[in-house]
Every structure is written in C-alpha cells, then in structure tokens.
Amino acid sequence: MAHGPRYKVPRRRRREGKTNYYKRYIMVLSGKPRLVVRKTNKYIWVQVIIAKPQGDVTVAAAHSRELVKRYGWLGGTKNTSAAYLTGMLAALRALKAGIDYAVLDIGLHRPVRGARVFAALKGAVDAGLEVPHSEEIFPEDYRIRGEHIAKYAAMLAQENPELYERRFSLYLKRGLRPEDLPKHFEEVKSKILEDYRDVVEKVKAAKEAVA
Numbered sequence: 001m002a003h004g005p006r007y008k009v010p011r012r013r014r015r016e017g018k019t020n021y022y023k024r025y026i027m028v029l030s031g032k033p034r035l036v037v038r039k040t041n042k043y044i045w046v047q048v049i050i051a052k053p054q055g056d057v058t059v060a061a062a063h064s065r066e067l068v069k070r071y072g073w074l075g076g077t078k079n080t081s082a083a084y085l086t087g088m089l090a091a092l093r094a095l096k097a098g099i100d101y102a103v104l105d106i107g108l109h110r111p112v113r114g115a116r117v118f119a120a121l122k123g124a125v126d127a128g129l130e131v132p133h134s135e136e137i138f139p140e141d142y143r144i145r146g147e148h149i150a151k152y153a154a155m156l157a158q159e160n161p162e163l164y165e166r167r168f169s170l171y172l173k174r175g176l177r178p179e180d181l182p183k184h185f186e187e188v189k190s191k192i193l194e195d196y197r198d199v200v201e202k203v204k205a206a207k208e209a210v211a
Helices: 021-030 064-071 080-096 116-127 147-159 161-167 169-174 178-195 197-210
Strands: 034-039 044-052 055-063 103-105
Touching: 034 080, 034 116, 044 080, 044 116, 055 064, 055 080, 064 080, 064 178, 080 116, 080 178, 080 197, 147 161, 147 178, 161 169, 169 178, 178 197
Parallel strands: 034 103
Antiparallel strands: 034 044, 044 055
C-alpha cells in the first residue's frame, strides 16, 4: 500500500470505485448538465443531472426496470437493447423538462466501443438530446435491436433444442421467444415514443426548422 508524508487517502467514493473526481471536476466546470449512465449486474440507470452548490440535482431519470413495469419489456434489463431504450426514455424526460444538451458521464466504466453505456447514449441522441460524441463508439444497430440474439436462438433451436431451452429459459419464462426479440424491441420503442409524442413532435419540428 502507498505510504509516506505526501500520501493522501483517496476520497471515500473513489475508494469504493464510484466516482472519478478528476473527470467530475472537468464536467462540473463546464456548467453543462450531465447525462449519467450507470450499470449494475441487473439493471441500467440513466439520469440527467445538473451540478449546483448545494449538490447534484436530478432533472430526469430512467431505470431499465421501468421498461418492464411501464412498457411490457420482456427482454433482459441489463443488455444492449435495454440500455438503448433506457437512454431514450431518460432523454425524452429531460427534453420535456427543457434540457436539450448534456455531456456524457460514464463514471468509472471503461469507454469500450460498442459498450452498453454507449447504447444508452445512442438512445438519448436518437431521442433528440444533444450530447457531444463520436459515431464510432455506438453499438451496431443490429445489436441494439437484438438481431444477433435472435439469429443465434433460431440456429440453436434447430441444432440443439435442449440447450436452447436452457440458455433462453428466462426469455421463454417471460413469454418471449428470443427469435422475436427485434420485433419486440421495436414494439416497446414505439410505446415509449408514443408516450412522449408531444416531445418527439417538438424535436422533429426543431430539426426541420434548422434544415
């Protein structure tokens, strides 16, 4: 362990692996809202936060658990598809609250191309929230829609039905054939957009005015 007269014990949240204070300092100095994306072993959580002297203020938030409770999502709550939909939902709520720009905050998550945190970012950007980014970091659309899962499931169902039943037991228990995941994804996405139709139309009108 490091020691010596100049050694400083890291702050508690840094020791717990929750906060990168250097990155947070830079983002807070920008004065811009933060699109905060966090993932756990079970869920994806996306928030739009404004830093104020008294502490962070959450303007809008969405949790992948809501996809199940509010929109009938039958897929996993921590995968790429769920991350995209959660990011979209949080962004629509932020837009409704009058926030149209944010900077991405992925905390201590590694910035790996195509990662779930960037799927959430793509969902937010597609919803109309302006967030500085590079298109190269996004997952491919077929992965966001779950087409790779559907293709693998269809192959497995033919070649090894027993393994298919075991590997996709949670999907089947919820009443969703994994082969139908892309279709189900589009259905849930449409429900979210319909729920925030006024926001979607406002964003669309703003883009047409700029064009």
